[in-house]
Amino acid sequence: MAVGAVVARILTQYSDKGSKQAQKDIQKLGKNFDQFAKRAVRAFAVAGAAVAAFAVKVGKDAVKAAMEDQKSQLLLANSLRNTTGATNAAITAVENYISKLQVQVGVADDELRPALSKLAAVTGDVAAAQQLLGTALDVSAFSGSDLGTTTAAITRALQGNFRGLQKLVPSLSTATVKSKDFAKILREVQKATEGAAATRAGTLEYKLEILRIRYGEILETLGYALIPVIERFADTIQKKVLPQIEKWIRENKDGLVRGFETATKFVGRLVMAAISFSDWIINNTGLIKAFALLMATMWATGKVYTFILALRGVASAFGLITVSANGATAATMRFKAAAGFLFKFAKLAGIFGVLAGLQGSSATQGGYPLGTVGAEQFKRTQNVLLPIENKRDAARAGQQGSKPGIKTPTVPNLGGGLDAILAALTKEQEALNKAKGKQLSIEEKIIKAKLRELGLTLMTSKVEAQATANAIEANIKRQKKIASSSPTVNLASQGTGASGGGGIVSSAPVAPVQVNITTPYGTKDDFIVDVANNLKKQNRRRIGMSAGGTTMFAIE
Amino acid sequence: MATDEVIVLTGIKETLDALKTFDKKAVARFNKVINSELATAERDAHNIVRGIGNGSSDTPMSGWRSIDPARPRKSSRGGAGWPAWNSSTVVAGIRKTKAQGKVRGDYTTSTGALVNKSAAGAIFEVAGRNGGKRATGRRSGDQFMRTLSARFKPASRSIWSVVDRDRRKIEQNVERALNEAKAELQRHLDRERD
Numbered sequence: 001m002a003v004g005a006v007v008a009r010i011l012t013q014y015s016d017k018g019s020k021q022a023q024k025d026i027q028k029l030g031k032n033f034d035q036f037a038k039r040a041v042r043a044f045a046v047a048g049a050a051v052a053a054f055a056v057k058v059g060k061d062a063v064k065a066a067m068e069d070q071k072s073q074l075l076l077a078n079s080l081r082n083t084t085g086a087t088n089a090a091i092t093a094v095e096n097y098i099s100k101l102q103v104q105v106g107v108a109d110d111e112l113r114p115a116l117s118k119l120a121a122v123t124g125d126v127a128a129a130q131q132l133l134g135t136a137l138d139v140s141a142f143s144g145s146d147l148g149t150t151t152a153a154i155t156r157a158l159q160g161n162f163r164g165l166q167k168l169v170p171s172l173s174t175a176t177v178k179s180k181d182f183a184k185i186l187r188e189v190q191k192a193t194e195g196a197a198a199t200r201a202g203t204l205e206y207k208l209e210i211l212r213i214r215y216g217e218i219l220e221t222l223g224y225a226l227i228p229v230i231e232r233f234a235d236t237i238q239k240k241v242l243p244q245i246e247k248w249i250r251e252n253k254d255g256l257v258r259g260f261e262t263a264t265k266f267v268g269r270l271v272m273a274a275i276s277f278s279d280w281i282i283n284n285t286g287l288i289k290a291f292a293l294l295m296a297t298m299w300a301t302g303k304v305y306t307f308i309l310a311l312r313g314v315a316s317a318f319g320l321i322t323v324s325a326n327g328a329t330a331a332t333m334r335f336k337a338a339a340g341f342l343f344k345f346a347k348l349a350g351i352f353g354v355l356a357g358l359q360g361s362s363a364t365q366g367g368y369p370l371g372t373v374g375a376e377q378f379k380r381t382q383n384v385l386l387p388i389e390n391k392r393d394a395a396r397a398g399q400q401g402s403k404p405g406i407k408t409p410t411v412p413n414l415g416g417g418l419d420a421i422l423a424a425l426t427k428e429q430e431a432l433n434k435a436k437g438k439q440l441s442i443e444e445k446i447i448k449a450k451l452r453e454l455g456l457t458l459m460t461s462k463v464e465a466q467a468t469a470n471a472i473e474a475n476i477k478r479q480k481k482i483a484s485s486s487p488t489v490n491l492a493s494q495g496t497g498a499s500g501g502g503g504i505v506s507s508a509p510v511a512p513v514q515v516n517i518t519t520p521y522g523t524k525d526d527f528i529v530d531v532a533n534n535l536k537k538q539n540r541r542r543i544g545m546s547a548g549g550t551t552m553f554a555i556e
Numbered sequence: 557m558a559t560d561e562v563i564v565l566t567g568i569k570e571t572l573d574a575l576k577t578f579d580k581k582a583v584a585r586f587n588k589v590i591n592s593e594l595a596t597a598e599r600d601a602h603n604i605v606r607g608i609g610n611g612s613s614d615t616p617m618s619g620w621r622s623i624d625p626a627r628p629r630k631s632s633r634g635g636a637g638w639p640a641w642n643s644s645t646v647v648a649g650i651r652k653t654k655a656q657g658k659v660r661g662d663y664t665t666s667t668g669a670l671v672n673k674s675a676a677g678a679i680f681e682v683a684g685r686n687g688g689k690r691a692t693g694r695r696s697g698d699q700f701m702r703t704l705s706a707r708f709k710p711a712s713r714s715i716w717s718v719v720d721r722d723r724r725k726i727e728q729n730v731e732r733a734l735n736e737a738k739a740e741l742q743r744h745l746d747r748e749r750d
Contacts, residue, residue, distance in 0.1 A: 004678075005649075005671050005672055005673040005678065006671070006672040006677075006678045006681045006682060006715065006716070007653075007657075007666075007669050007670075007671050007672075008669055008670045008671075008672075008715045008716045008718075008719040009666045009668075009669040009719075010593075010594065010597060010667075010668045010669055010670065010719055010722075010723050010726050010727070011565060011590065011666065011667035011668035011669070011726065011727060011730055012562050012563070012564050012565065012664045012665070012666065012667060013564065013565040013566065013568050013656075013664065013665060013666075013667040014564050014565070014566045014567075014663060014664055015656070015659045015663055015664060015665040016663070017659045017663075017665075
């Protein structure tokens with residue numbers, strides 16, 4: 001269509017080009033909305049989290065600021081009362097003055113109050129102190145020193161020492177200083193520094209500082225609102241939580257002490273026994289170190305809860321020794337397990353506070369609070385050791401004539417305990433050696449299998465000795481038989497019509513035949529080399545006969 | 557039907573594309589209706605232009621020169637000067653078109669229109685159309701527009717006058733033809749389905 005021409009449309013038709021584009025636009029818009037929504041949600045989530053975190057921080061800062069402010073206020077009020085005899089109204093007026101001043105000059109009230117307090121202490125007058133505080137602020141701005149320094153200089157000047165003030169205000173003439181007229185000196189100082197603080201407050205730096213101070217004031221206000229809440233929380237802890245803990249300790253302290261004493265006694269004995277048993281020491285050096293570390297840690301931390309927890313752990317772990325003193329090996333292992341825990345316990349002294357938090361709970365396992373490493377360690381140890389220990393106790397009880405199944409709690413004396421420990425350790429060592437002896441090497445197993453296949457026996461010293469003994473015994477018997485008549489062997493069956501010609505035994509009901517073994521130098525055992533089908537296979541000797549085969553004889 | 561109402565034809569392209577496979581003559585009949593209606597309008601517009609003038613001159617007004625200026629006034633038409641009136645040129649500039657053009661915001665496009673391409677024809681067509689909205693004060697073209705309007709009616713004098721006059725009739729004729737084409741297509745489709 002021509003550009004610039006006049007167009008008169010006559011016929012109009014619908015076009016989907018525009019609508020398709022519109023649909024795309026709508027879809028795009030929808031997607032954009034979705035994306036926006038998602039982004040918005042994420043943004044709001046982040047913002048919410050940030051706001052929450054900020055709120056927590058603000059709350060924390062606010063309480064902290066309020067606490068510091070409160071402390072500062074109380075100190076100033078106390079100082080003013082003591083030094084100037086200020087009334088509550090005067091103190092309130094001073095607080096108002098400080099609140100306004102800090103915003104005017106950009107110096108925080110935490111700095112203003114000590115300065116005013118010092119000046120009031122020296123002058124003994126609140127009004128004079130306030131005037132001097134203004135001068136101190138000017139000097140501070142003039143010299144670039146902090147308010148504390150200038151206040152100290154003015155305070156010393158009030159006491160007759162003008163050197164510090166002269167350093168801060170070099171224009172102060174020596175003649176004026178030498179006059180030692182404080183009023184005159186002060187006038188000269190004020191003349192030199194007047195308006196410095198106000199000028200400084202007009203700078204960008206101090207405008208920002210004033211903003212910071214105002215923000216601090218807001219925080220303090222918020223903090224003052226939060227302080228009662230914190231105080232109630234602290235009060236609850238003090239009046240409800242701590243008494244419960246104290247009650248628990250009070251109720252359990254005797255048991256704990258007894259347990260510790262007992263445990264300590266037996267630990268001492270155990271250690272003494274270990275010392276006398278050099279191998280045990282060598283094998284358990286780490287264990288003793290762990291115990292030493294435990295003891296050192298317990299006392300080094302100085303925490304009551306930690307100490308009591310450790311006591312309970314020791315008492316529970318070693319108290320078992322008193323129940324089954326004879327199970328010294330098991331007790332040793334239990335000690336090792338407990339010491340292992342305590343070793344960890346000592347290493348983790350930093351988390352004693354957490355463990356101490358469980359102190360209020362009376363639920364324990366093996367003396368350890370439920371859920372602690374010690375409780376789990378104790379549980380595992382119990383599961384492994386108790387069945388073994390019970391069997392041993394039962395066996396010992398049987399040997400000692402006690403009723404089976406009933407343990408004999410024996411409180412060991414030093415000697416008995418030592419003997420029991422040594423005996424148990426020796427037995428354990430033997431059992432270990434025996435178990436090790438059963439563990440043949442692969443080479444030995446192969447050799448044995450080969451020998452078995454060949455029908456041979458491995459000639460060891462033991463086998464050789466046994467064979468020698470058997471030979472001696474057989475020889476003695478043989479010597480005895482030489483003088484006697486030939487033995488007679490009853491045959492269950494000899495086959496029909498057979499007279500000893502080496503037939504196969506039959507089951508036919510034939511009358512037993514007695515065969516005289518025709519050898520004066522042998523016994524029937526000499527011929528028996530194997531057993532098959534309840535019959536002994538026997539190689540008969542060839543004595544004036546044809547080659548004899550194998551004959552099966554019934555054993556008489 | 558109100559004067560400002562417009563019949564929007566739908567499915568012209570789809571109907572003709574589908575009908576083409578069954579009955580090309582039906583398509584031709586429909587196109588003939590459109591072309592015929594547009595041609596009639598075009599012819600009417602041409603006749604309007606040809607009717608301008610008197611025996612001595614064919615210009616709308618005596619002062620409207622029939623040849624382009626040798627030294628065109630720089631202030632007129634961007635320096636091109638006032639266009640000469642040549643009836644043949646103006647008539648040649650009036651054309652029927654079936655170009656769709658761009659899609660408007662109401663998702664419609666053109667199916668048939670008249671175009672007045674020549675500069676003189678466009679001036680004659682629309683001069684004074686926006687007169688009431690001009691700034692106050694006497695302007696140099698005011699008399700021209702007043703005279704033009706007095707002599708040839710107000711603006712929309714050639715193609716727009718035809719369109720304004722005949723559009724409804726043309727739309728109805730084309731719509732009827734389209735409906736017939738659709739019905740023909742439906743018959744073919746029904747026959748095909750059976």
